[in-house]
Amino acid sequence: NVTGVVSVARDIRELKEKELNLEASRNMLRVLAARRDSAREEERKRIAREIHDELGQMLTAFRLDVATLKFEHGTKDPAIAQRCQKLIEMTDQTIQVVRNIASALRPASLDMGMSAALEWLANEFQIRTGVECRLHIGPSLDGFTEEQSTAVFRIVQESLTNVARYAQARQVEISLRETAEGYAMTIKDDGKGFDPDGVRGRSFGLVGIRERALMLGGDVRIDSRPGEGTAVEVVIPFPHGGRRLAA
Ligand SMILES: Nc1ncnc2c1ncn2[C@@H]1O[C@H](COP(=O)(O)OP(=O)(O)OP(=O)(O)O)[C@@H](O)[C@H]1O
Numbered sequence: 001n002v003t004g005v006v007s008v009a010r011d012i013r014e015l016k017e018k019e020l021n022l023e024a025s026r027n028m029l030r031v032l033a034a035r036r037d038s039a040r041e042e043e044r045k046r047i048a049r050e051i052h053d054e055l056g057q058m059l060t061a062f063r064l065d066v067a068t069l070k071f072e073h074g075t076k077d078p079a080i081a082q083r084c085q086k087l088i089e090m091t092d093q094t095i096q097v098v099r100n101i102a103s104a105l106r107p108a109s110l111d112m113g114m115s116a117a118l119e120w121l122a123n124e125f126q127i128r129t130g131v132e133c134r135l136h137i138g139p140s141l142d143g144f145t146e147e148q149s150t151a152v153f154r155i156v157q158e159s160l161t162n163v164a165r166y167a168q169a170r171q172v173e174i175s176l177r178e179t180a181e182g183y184a185m186t187i188k189d190d191g192k193g194f195d196p197d198g199v200r201g202r203s204f205g206l207v208g209i210r211e212r213a214l215m216l217g218g219d220v221r222i223d224s225r226p227g228e229g230t231a232v233e234v235v236i237p238f239p240h241g242g243r244r245l246a247a
C-alpha cells in the first residue's frame with residue numbers, strides 16, 4: 001500500500017523535525033539560563049562590593065567617633081565611658097554582620113582563585129554546622145576561568161546546603177582533581193542518603209547543579225541510596241577542550 005508507506009514516511013519526517021525543534025529550544029533555554037546566571041553573578045558582585053565598601057566605611061567612621069567621644073568625656077563620667085564602650089562593641093558586631101552578608105553574596109576569596117574560595121566555603125560550613133568538612137584539592141588547580149570558578153563554587157555551595165539541610169551527616173569530603181577528561185569534583189557525605197530518581201522535577205538545587213555543569217560542557221552524577229550517604233560527582237572539561245598544558 002503505497003499511500004500508507006508515504007504517510008508513514010511523512011510521519012517519521014515530522015517526528016524527526018519536532019525532535020530537532022525540541023533540541024533547539026532546549027539549547028536556547030540553556031543559553032538563556034547561562035546568560036541569566038552570569039547577569040545575576042555580576043549583580044551579586046556589585047551589591048557585595050557596595051555593602052562592604054560603603055556600609056563598612058561608614059561604620060568604621062562611626063566607631064572612630066564614638067571612641068573619640070569616650071576618650072574625651074569618659075574619664076569625667078564613667079557612665080558615658082560605659083555607654084560608649086557598649087556602642088563600640090555593637091558597632092564591631094554590626095561590621096562583622098556586614099562582612100558576613102557581603103561574603104555570602106560574593107566571597108572575596110572567589111577573586112583569589114578556586115582553592116582559596118573552596119577553603120573559605122569549607123571552613124565556613126564546618127563552623128556553621130559542626131559537620132566536619134575535609135577538602136582535598138590537587139596541585140595546580142588555579143587555571144580556572146572566572147566562569148568556571150563561579151560555577152564550581154555555586155555547585156559546592158548548593159551541595160553543602162543540601163548536606164546541612166537533609167543529610168544528618170557527620171562528615172563531608174570535597175575533592176577536586178585533574179583526570180584525563182578534565183577536572184573531577186566530588187562532594188561526598190556520610191549522611192542518610194536518598195533516592196535520586198524520587199526527587200525529579202520537585203526542586204531546583206540539583207537541577208541547577210546539572211545546568212551549571214552542562215553549561216561548562218561537563219556532566220553530573222548523583223550517587224545516593226537511602227542509608228548510604230550521597231556523592232555529587234561533577235566532571236568539568238578543561239577550557240579550550242583537550243588536555244590542559246602542564247604549567
Ligand atoms: N546530601 C543529601 N542528603 C540527603 N538528601 C538529599 C541530599 N541532597 C539532596 N537531597 C534530597 O534531594 C531533594 C532535592 O534536592 P534539591 O537541592 O534539588 O532541592 P531542595 O534542596 O529540596 O530545594 P532547593 O535546593 O530548590 O531549595 C531534597 O529535598 C532532599 O530530599
Ligand SMILES: [Mg+2]
Binds near residue numbers: 161204205206
Ligand atoms: Mg537544595
